[in-house]
Amino acid sequence: xxxxxxxxxxxxxxxxxxxxxxxxxxxxxxxAQEIEDALILVDAGVETATELAKKIADKKFPKExxxxxxxxxxxxxxxxxMKPYETDFFHQDFSHAPFVILVIGVNGNGKxxxxxxxxxxxxxxxxxxxxxxxxxxxxxxxxxxxxxxDRISVDFLCGKEKADPxxxxxxxxxxxxxxxxxxxxxxxxxxxxxxxDLLDELEKIKRVIKKIDDSxxxxxxxxxxxxxxxxxxxxxxxxxxxxxxxxxxxxxxxxSAKAGxxxxxxxxxxxxxxxxxxxxxxDDLKPFNASDYAKAxxxx
Amino acid sequence: xxxxFSSKISDIFEKLRRSxxxxxxxxxxxxxEIRIALLEADVALDVAKKFIADxxxxxxxxxxIKSISPGQMVTKIVHDHLIDLLGTASEINVNKKPFKIMLxxxxxxxxxxxxxxxxxxxxxxNKKVVLTSTDIQRPAAIEQLxxxxxxxxxxxxxxxxxxxxxxxxxxxALKKLSEESGDILIVDTAGRLHIDDVKMNELIDxxxxxxxxxxxxxxxxxxxxxxxxxxxxxxxxxxISGIILTRVDGDxxxxxxxxxxxxxxxxxxxxxVGERLDDIEFFDPERIAGRLLGxxxxxxxxxxxxxxxxxxxxxxxxxxxxxxxxxxxxxxxxIEKMSKLGGLKSIxxxxxxxxxxxxxxxxxxxxxxxxxxxxxxxxxxxxxxxRNYKILNGSRRKRIAAGSGTTVQEVNKLIKQYEGxxxxxKKFRKMGGFSKIMSALxx
Numbered sequence: 111x112x113x114x115x116x117x118x119x120x121x122x123x124x125x126x127x128x129x130x131x132x133x134x135x136x137x138x139x140x141x142a143q144e145i146e147d148a149l150i151l152v153d154a155g156v157e158t159a160t161e162l163a164k165k166i167a168d169k170k171f172p173k174e175x176x177x178x179x180x181x182x183x184x185x186x187x188x189x190x191x192m193k194p195y196e197t198d199f200f201h202q203d204f205s206h207a208p209f210v211i212l213v214i215g216v217n218g219n220g221k222x223x224x225x226x227x228x229x230x231x232x233x234x235x236x237x238x239x240x241x242x243x244x245x246x247x248x249x250x251x252x253x254x255x256x257x258x259x260d261r262i263s264v265d266f267l268c269g270k271e272k273a274d275p276x277x278x279x280x281x282x283x284x285x286x287x288x289x290x291x292x293x294x295x296x297x298x299x300x301x302x303x304x305x306x307d308l309l310d311e312l313e314k315i316k317r318v319i320k321k322i323d324d325s326x327x328x329x330x331x332x333x334x335x336x337x338x339x340x341x342x343x344x345x346x347x348x349x350x351x352x353x354x355x356x357x358x359x360x361x362x363x364x365x366s367a368k369a370g371x372x373x374x375x376x377x378x379x380x381x382x383x384x385x386x387x388x389x390x391x392x393d394d395l396k397p398f399n400a401s402d403y404a405k406a407x408x409x410x
Numbered sequence: 411x412x413x414x415f416s417s418k419i420s421d422i423f424e425k426l427r428r429s430x431x432x433x434x435x436x437x438x439x440x441x442x443e444i445r446i447a448l449l450e451a452d453v454a455l456d457v458a459k460k461f462i463a464d465x466x467x468x469x470x471x472x473x474x475i476k477s478i479s480p481g482q483m484v485t486k487i488v489h490d491h492l493i494d495l496l497g498t499a500s501e502i503n504v505n506k507k508p509f510k511i512m513l514x515x516x517x518x519x520x521x522x523x524x525x526x527x528x529x530x531x532x533x534x535x536n537k538k539v540v541l542t543s544t545d546i547q548r549p550a551a552i553e554q555l556x557x558x559x560x561x562x563x564x565x566x567x568x569x570x571x572x573x574x575x576x577x578x579x580x581x582x583a584l585k586k587l588s589e590e591s592g593d594i595l596i597v598d599t600a601g602r603l604h605i606d607d608v609k610m611n612e613l614i615d616x617x618x619x620x621x622x623x624x625x626x627x628x629x630x631x632x633x634x635x636x637x638x639x640x641x642x643x644x645x646x647x648x649x650i651s652g653i654i655l656t657r658v659d660g661d662x663x664x665x666x667x668x669x670x671x672x673x674x675x676x677x678x679x680x681x682x683v684g685e686r687l688d689d690i691e692f693f694d695p696e697r698i699a700g701r702l703l704g705x706x707x708x709x710x711x712x713x714x715x716x717x718x719x720x721x722x723x724x725x726x727x728x729x730x731x732x733x734x735x736x737x738x739x740x741x742x743x744x745i746e747k748m749s750k751l752g753g754l755k756s757i758x759x760x761x762x763x764x765x766x767x768x769x770x771x772x773x774x775x776x777x778x779x780x781x782x783x784x785x786x787x788x789x790x791x792x793x794x795x796x797r798n799y800k801i802l803n804g805s806r807r808k809r810i811a812a813g814s815g816t817t818v819q820e821v822n823k824l825i826k827q828y829e830g831x832x833x834x835x836k837k838f839r840k841m842g843g844f845s846k847i848m849s850a851l852x853x
Contacts, residue, residue, distance in 0.1 A: 147455060150449055150455050150635065151455055151635050152635065153452075153634035153635050153636070155449075155450065156446050156449050156450055216632075216657070216660070217518075217520070217657065217685075218517075218518030218519065218520055218630065218656075218657075219518060220517070220518060247685070248554070249553075249554045249555075249557035249558045250550040250551075250553040250554035250556075250557050251550075251554075253549070253550035253553045253554075254548070254549045254550035254551075254553075254554070256550070257549030257550055258549060261549075302657060302659060302660040302661075303660065303661065304659075304660060304661040305659075306778045306782070310782065335518060335630070335632070337516065337630070337633055337634060337636050337640075338630070338632045338633065338634055338662075339452030339632060339633060339634025339635060339662075339665070339666075340450055340451070340452055340634065340662075340663070341452070341632040341660070341661070341662035341663070344661055344662075362516070362517065362518070362603075364603065365516070365603040365604070365605060365636065365639075366603075366604070366605055366636055366639045367634065367635075367636035367639075368636075369634075371634070390517075390547065390548075
């Protein structure tokens with residue numbers, strides 16, 4: 111199975127329910143309501159769902175329009191909305207050495223696994239990544255990252271148990287310079303967006319990074335769980351305001367969830383989508399494609 | 411958790427209260443708003459639709475014209491229906507020996523942490539707990555539970571070294587359970603997608619080996635509309651007996667509580683409310699429904715505060731306030747305690763009328779950021795300055811501003827606020843002290 115077909119098949123699992131909702135009906139006014147419901151079902155949120163449904167209601171479709179035409183029209187609209195935020199994380203200038211990547215997010219979103227996936231791609235591209243286990247809070251988080259670093263044979267650094275993560279990050283950046291690591295990937299502890307003390311800790315990590323290299327971190331990635339509903343908004347808002355983020359990676363999109371809140375998130379916060387996670391294997395990190403995503407949402 | 415939802419609902423009923431007599435179109439308008447609020451809170455679409463239909467039917471059946479306060483009546487109907495849907499507060503009876511619990515759910519839902527929390531919960535009740543994990547999928551998942559189990563006295567971690575087969579791990583744990591005559595077995599499983607048939611069959615397999623008394627579905631409170639698929643697939647495949655909701659300490663509106671209850675038909679048994687092992691509690695529908703309806707979760711706030719402020723500390727600070735001794739050290743101490751409670755923002759969210767309070771604070775320029783900056787200012791003061799603010803002259807203020815990375819204006823502002831607090835305390839004392847005021851308010 112090629113890369114592309116895997117994403118499609120992963121996303122298609124979600125679109126089944128939409129196609130069932132709409133297929134087989136002739137185009138009529140009720141369709142607007144059905145479209146709204148279908149969009150709500152993929153977590154697009156009431157506002158976006160109403161807005162897009164209104165587009166359908168307001169548009170003068172010719173008489174012979176089928177539901178498939180409407181879906182295609184809507185998929186185009188969604189694609190147009192999201193296209194500006196489609197960004198391949200790996201298509202950027204990684205030449206600054208060491209290139210520091212800070213990975214943040216709430217608990218259980220898939221930060222550690224995603225870091226391993228990123229490191230693997232960069233290693234294949236000839237880079238020498240260093241994985242830094244700055245999640246000194248969760249039990250065995252360090253071991254989890256260590257396992258991955260062994261599996262893909264990249265360098266790994268951790269501190270003592272319950273060590274100050276900012277201190278560890280400082281020594282990691284020094285270590286990268288002497289060890290010749292041109293990529294530093296920092297795994298941080300999961301934290302809820304309303305825990306101001308933990309966000310302060312993250313701010314401190316960022317300040318420490320800046321002390322060593324003012325241009326760093328060169329990329330701060332927020333990991334979003336594809337299964338999360340409208341709470342993604344407060345996550346993006348808080349992390350953006352407090353820490354600053356360059357883009358998001360959305361994980362667990364191989365299930366039946368579709369992360370429809372992305373449609374409004376990208377516009378509202380101007381946030382790029384760097385990649386999507388579509389499985390537990392090391393190569394299950396795929397570029398985000400607005401067209402595929404829109405089609406999958408509409409079940410085409 | 412339900413903060414924005416509750417402020418929305420209180421807005422809706424504010425409108426209803428103002429309108430005096432309840433007309434059908436008012437009910438419809440209110441229900442439309444409630445529908446939006448429910449959906450924005452991630453309540454599953456089907457559940458939200460049914461909720462609205464049920465409430466409408468109940469509301470129309472009532473004699474609305476004779477009702478004195480129509481808004482209150484609808485509030486009551488919505489509240490009662492919420493309570494109905496959320497189910498009763500459930501205790502878990504683990505007196506059968508041995509009692510076996512299996513935890514299942516998606517990746518990252520919080521199963522492993524929940525397993526350890528449950529172990530702690532039961533060991534506190536003097537039960538001997540055996541913990542095991544069949545999560546051979548996620549790297550270091552086994553280590554994670556093992557590390558956690560070491561922190562819990564009276565818990566045994568049972569895992570056959572190097573074993574990779576869920577059946578053998580299950581059997582090994584069962585053997586240990588009887589050998590050690592443990593009271594409770596808790597089995598953590600690998601996270602899996604509900605659409606992954608192979609992995610779901612693995613769980614069915616384990617269910618028949620372990621014969622658990624409870625299979626608890628662990629779900630993230632932030633789960634979106636996919637809750638319907640998760641709930642259906644898990645409860646169709648396995649004998650799910652209850653729900654554990656995790657990350658309840660976050661600010662997600664948590665409609666999944668309603669959805670999971672309605673879609674699995676299983677009670678919500680536990681709420682996980684923090685990262686520490688003690689952060690687990692029984693589900694209480696009244697509390698959550700109260701929060702949904704804008705009455706605020708004062709019970710939660712009080713409990714949370716109790717955990718962070720010891721009785722001695724509280725008495726000490728009350729004594730100091732009574733005596734009119736309130737130094738900058740005391741102020742700093744209070745600010746720190748507050749940030750442990752999740753910061754100003756999250757405290758306010760637990761209170762009734764949180765919406766208005768929030769906008770009031772915003773207009774006064776009070777935020778968690780200013781609180782942190784104030785803390786920095788106090789920390790830059792010398793001991794002498796903290797005890798006696800009157801010596802804070804221009805040059806001292808300048809030094810403090812430089813030391814804390816703030817401006818002299820900010821330092822001035824804080825001192826002014828502090829003076830205001832002292833003034834207020836003086837007034838309180840004249841009125842007869844805190845206890846007298848509080849008892850007057852109580853009436």
